[in-house]
Amino acid sequence: MKPGAFEYRKATTVKDAVAWLHSDLNSKILAGGQSLVPVMNFRLAHPSLLVDINEIAALHQITFNADTVTLGALVRHQEMAESTEVRDRLPLLAVTARHIGHWAIRNRGTLGGSLAHADPASEWPAVMVALEAQIQVEGPDGARTIPASEFYLGYYTTELAADEIVTAVTISRTRHRLGFAEVARRPGDFALAGSIVEDFGDGQGSVTWFGVAGKPERVVLALPEEESARARSFQSALGKLSQLDDDRHRQQLAVTVAERAFQHSRLTGHEYLTFEGGQV
Amino acid sequence: MTEQAMRPQFMGARVKRVEDPRLLTGQARYVDDIEVPGMLEVAFVRSPHAAAKILSMDLEAARHAPGVRAVWTFEDCPVMLWQRDTYEVGQPVLAHDEVRYVGEPIVAIIAENRYLAEDAAELVTIRYETKTPVLDMVDAIAESPRRVHPEAQNVFFHKVYASKGFDEAFNAAEHHLSETFRTTRQTAVTLEPRCTAAMLDPASGRMTIYASTQSPHRVRSDMCELLGWDENQIRVIVPEVGGGFGMKANTYPEDIIVVSAAQKLRKPVKWVSDRTESLLSDVHARDDIHEAEVAFNSDGKIVGFRDHLMADGGAYPAYPFSGAVGETSLASRVLTGPYDIPYIATTIDCTYSNKTPLGAYRGVWGPIASFVQEGLIDRVARALGKDPADIRRINMIRPDQFPYRNSAGMVYDQGSYGESMEEALKLVDYKEFRRRQDTLRHEGRYVGIGISVFVEPTAMASSEAGSVGYESVFIRIEPTGKVTAAFGLGPTGQGHETTMAQLIADQVGVNFEDVVILHGDTDSAPFGGGTGGSRSGPIGGGAALVAGREMRARLVKLAAHLLEAGEEDIELGAGKAWVAGVPDRAMTIKELAEVAYTHVKRIPEGLPIGLELVARYQPKRAVSFSNGTHIAEVEVDVLSGLIRVLNYVVVNDCGRLINPMIVEGQIQGGVAQGIGSAFLESLRYDEHGQLVTTSLMDYLLPEATEVPRITTRHLVTPSEGEGGIKGMGEGSLIGAPAALVNAVSDALAPFGAMVRQLPVLPNDVLDWVNA
């Protein structure tokens, strides 16, 4: 369980990082490393060059604008969980962050790393799809913005080119009531199934799952008041996923977590992203 | 005065551990902390196939890789484990013509460090011709799809037993009920992985082996037997060991390679397993099927058990203890547990397969047998519509039946079987629980309670640690009056330096702080059996008591002569000897030691110079049974399939306690492992024989969030052995899985569920609920 040899370079600008990434086809970005390093220890990945981006100051920022918030790629999960601003203004993100791994992992693991890794059982990609976030990436030809819904292609695959890096993600702060739920064997484990539900308040809403399909997809659906009708609605939304896992237990859990996410949105009793000062 | 001096001060007290300061400050040394200049490290190329013929190996690139000192195949170390006649097949320490399980070592790379060794391992090319793997034990017993070893039948251990009059009595019972119980492979997962280092002592030419083992002398004997060394040419040192749980009682192929490489390369050599290697190659455990049947009458009285016990032993019998044989043969003898069940018939089949060898994991047979036995009891209760506690009451061995010979011929010494259950039921407030359960069910919440009354055979002559029925202590009072005692035990966290010192301090009459316990060095310790099978407390502790007592007698003789008093008038305590009733006529033990070592002319005739002796203790009884009751309360989330343990109670009886704090630590740790066994831990093979759980992301261990607070009570039924001590290292893991899964069956009774497999996984719950 020792990684193979590689060259190591520390970038202080996105430009440098991208240039180095471009210079070596077998290079990898080293952000938090909490997924990459285990894979290297297993010798399942053999990058010849690691570009360490941890010292690019700009990527650590959380910036609140009037209607949006921009989260830098290097924001650590634990920062998201603990930041007073995030907890007050974007409680869904703080709730989500607490479900990721364990404390020691959250202290190092990053938002951008998780988004780029595209593990279908991980939380951030689904949350960003649910919130219709815009993912900002930068490559040798400059920066571009990709809607989260178009960013994910399938199991561990994204729109990101080999020489591009995720720099930030921007979310609109105006949303309806949101809820989050996840089922995992133990706290901190990857989800058996997880869900984000948005209740538009007019009997309509959206559901986005993780852990049950190859990629997260936001499905708009009816959210009837009656529970069994709602379950049927979730069930039919599930059927619309393009890469649904065919495991019947997973599908059953998907309906369970969707209902729990819906209940969570009710429980919190406020519109997550538009109200300030709400406690989670 | 006499009474006060004789009353144990330290035995039974919650004495803080002497081991702790070095462990708490990061100063303790485990095998991987042994660093010697020039030390080489080993990495293994392991089989990626469950079954394949090796067609060719290309080692050239690896041999020329940077930092590589040697690349070994079987030809470089042609050693077979099991050269004895016990089994027909032995395991080559490096596979040569054929591989028989995923993870089997084939090539050893010995390099300047582990990074370089792993680099070279990647350069080894091996061509294979895959074969159909043997993966299902029921098929394997029928020699299907083929033999694992062409020269030997798949069934390598077969035994049939029936108590006299079984058929007649069994058939005459009013009711019969059968079930197939299945346990999935699990493994110990010590937090410190397996590791071994070896180096020649340049001065003497002797071999020093640093081993992370439970049994230092067994390692020495195995090395002598397998590598042809003499005992006095090998020194085994066991430094700090980060957990054992039975798994570190075996000698493994990697150990042989390390020692052999140190000898042939004349360099210090070390191998430290990584976690993936651990999960692939540490002995597995608990791969068993029980086709069980119970005969009972309408009043709830159980007449007999019938059981076909099958175990998948893996590709080879683990050396020198096959877990498959251990799990089944003892299970067959203690299957009736604490119950007076007059008839039993068992058939045992242990088979080879293309999986990792099966060895010991804490409790060995016990967690499986308790799961079967307590599962059958609960099924009888449900079939008759009676309370599970009542069925247990009806069948429990009564106090007046001790010593009790069970239907398989095992003799139980005194225990508190019924009492432990009643006490545990009181602690959980059983009746109140039933009321709460009813109320919650109406709210759509499913809580359940599970009872497990267990027996734990301890202090046996034979265990995974070996077949030494006694334990030895070399005890010495130093010229300064301090006490040193050396044991052949192999503690892996149990705190023997503390508990053995407690026992000796009381006997010798010194303060606990003045006793130093040595262990884990075959040069200083007398021959011993090591730690395993819950033997260290009762047998090792017994030896400590005998050694202390003999030393005390020596001191009394010396003091009587020097103080000019009769031996019967000499008192010993707090580091002094004095004449009863005349406290001024006293000598410190230091002063006595000065006479014994320096002013030797003052030693009376008949006493030797010095104060040292070796004592051995072998219990009269072949086995001493601890017992207890576990009760678990769980809640099952029927929508997610997740199970949460709400409350857990243990009433434990291990005879006289040496240190209650340490006993409680053992209990709590065993229950945590029981939660793993019941709900989390599972080594899974796919249809090609690939182990798919090769990381701790896949093999799930209980964490602080899964283990509830455990309420513990002690009952004390002393053994007939020294000190009244019984063993207790395994009982908690023997009792726990049965209590936990019975609680799940109870919670899901409205769905007709009855757990028949360990562990219970979320999908199982969903299947019951959907059915």
Place this chain on the structure above:
Amino acid sequence: MATKTPIRLTINHESYDVEVEPRWLLSDVIRHQLGLIGTHVGCEQGVCGACTILVDGKPERSCLVFAVQAEGADITTVEGLSTDPQHLTALQESFRDHHALQCGYCTSGMLLTATALLKKEPHPTEDAIREALSGNVCRCTGYQFIVDAILAVANGSKEVQE
């Protein structure tokens, strides 16, 4: 052979100048180059928590960081608590009082995680303690005595402060 880079690590308020290969895990460098063997390695998969150290006061896995990345960080290992058996920290002492360790292999990681927790949250609830420790596996104790040891320190400091 891969080229080595000179780096300076700050561990337990001391500076160490050491040459490392980029691929060397921080856990290996701490143990084998610097001889701080109190940091244990249990899985190198980021799961078991035995190798937990504090980086700028926060628990991290030293098996999932390369030593070259650790320049400039303020690192604490178990040796940074106390190495003197006569003067243990309150938490180390409490671990001993409560029998919060058996084989000792997980203990360093447990102590460091708990130290960071108590600094961040001096009076944690039992649930908060269990959640904080959930990334540190102990195979021996069943966690109860570890939780008790931490609770005792938390309650003790409460008395002092109030």
